[in-house]
Amino acid sequence: MEPNELEDRDRTRRYVLAGIVVALGVLTAGILLEVLGTILFALTAAYVLIPVQKWLVRRGFTEWTGAVGATVVGFVVVVAVFSPIAATLYFRLDEIIGFLEAIPPEVPITAFDVTYTVDVAEVQGLAIDFLTTSAIALASSLPVLAIKFALFVILLFALVLKGEAAARAAVAPVPHEYRDVVYALAKRARETLYAIYVLQLATSVVTLIIAYPLFWALGYDIPFTLALLAAILQFVPIIGPSLLIVPIAIYHVVAGELVAAVLVAVLGIALVAWFPDVGVRPRLARRSAGLPGSLYFVGFTGGLFTLGAIGIVVGPLIVAVFVEAVDLLADEVNDDTDVSDLLEPDLEHGDRGDELVTDTEASYEESPSRAADD
Incomplete structure (x- = not known):
């Protein structure tokens, strides 16, 4: 078999495998739709934490322990970011609602000696209902959130550990001239x-x-x-x-x-x-x-x-x-x-147009009818 034929066959095989991966990826995304946000969050977080894992490896850690260290960093950051929000909704909800309820239901605004009254009671009620609903939803979904958080940590570790291999697999089907x-x-x-x-x-x-x-x-x-x-x-x-x-x-x-x-x-x-x-x-x-x-x-x-x-x-x-x-x-x-080079054809066209107008005016001035009118 000719070398060109072997190369074409290998390229076709890579494209077919890439198509299979894409199709299975779409099917997997449809099946995992409920946790797709968690997966995307883990993907993006791993992309940022991979340099942390490499830094740990350069300091003497193994690939595995470096991935563990980077995952711990991600775990601590996520807990530090989201735990105050959850704690505020759980422990400080009454204080927040009290602060909103202290806002006057009607706000007078005076402009040009005319007083307008703005009714904020409806917005106030919507804000209080939103906070109450959010707190109840958070409390009722704690078991699901715990499972999603565990999934996030597991995915984060796997992606940090095998991120380079996944990247190479994703780039492999791409032709060299497009890489x-x-x-x-x-x-x-x-x-x-x-x-x-x-x-x-x-x-x-x-x-x-x-x-x-x-x-x-x-x-x-x-x-x-x-x-x-x-x-x-x-x-x-x-x-x-x-x-x-x-x-x-x-x-x-x-x-x-x-x-x-x-x-x-x-x-x-x-x-x-x-x-x-x-x-x-x-x-x-x-x-x-x-x-x-x-x-x-x-x-x-x-x-x-x-x-x-x-x-x-x-x-x-x-x-x-x-x-x-x-x-x-x-x-x-x-x-x-x-930009000037892109506009140059238009400028040349404009110059030719000006020359055409000038030639037309000159011809008109030199015409016999024009001389007779003068």
Whole structure:
């Protein structure tokens, strides 16, 4: 058999196997639909923790113990992030509801000597119902959440341990001339996940550390709960903790406490909403994808509304990979062509049009009828 025929047969075999893997993957995803969010969370977390495992291996750990160490790091981080949220809903629910109930049902707003009354009772009721329903749902789903968390830890360990082999298997069917595209997309995905997990998490931790003493010093009854909400809102791009600070300031204005409103607005925006982005983010952003805030916001909101909580990660990730694919296509089509070079044909066409107009005017001026009219 000719070498070319053997090569074509091997390539066809790889494509067939890749098609089988994709088909089985789709079938598996349909069967595991209820835990698909957990699987995606484990996949993205493992992608970030694989460098931790490699760092441990370089320090003398084996592949297996390094994977255990990286999994422990992921386990501790997840527990540290989600346990305060669950504890707040369980132990501080009455205080949060009491704070919401203390808001006046009607808010008078005066503008141009005209007073308008805003009815906030309906929004107040919706917020209280949402918190109550969320707490009940959390309590009733604790056994399922425990099983999903155990699945997450097991998957995380397996993916960290065998991540390199899985990556090689995924890239193997791709022709060599297209592997640079795969590597570019993988690099953008890694940078985006670093920005979401490491950079956003560090910014949220700093927000919590700053917000708690601030709210305590300002005399709030639930300073830790408010600080935790500010830290969670740090994951919301662009607006972030301002979603918490602004309503609190408005509440003080409505209650006639102008000094408290100014203090919480100025100090909250400057220290809680602004300083973590300025003080922490630039120091950690060198390995991030540099995705514009507007696109990050689109991915965040779209993923959240479409996929739920896991969409907070998957949405920006998909947008970032899409942007990278567009950049690759633009580089492939335009190469090193400048914008002026792309517009040059239009400019030449415009020059020819001007020349045509000039020639027409000259011919008109030189025509016998034009001379007779003059």
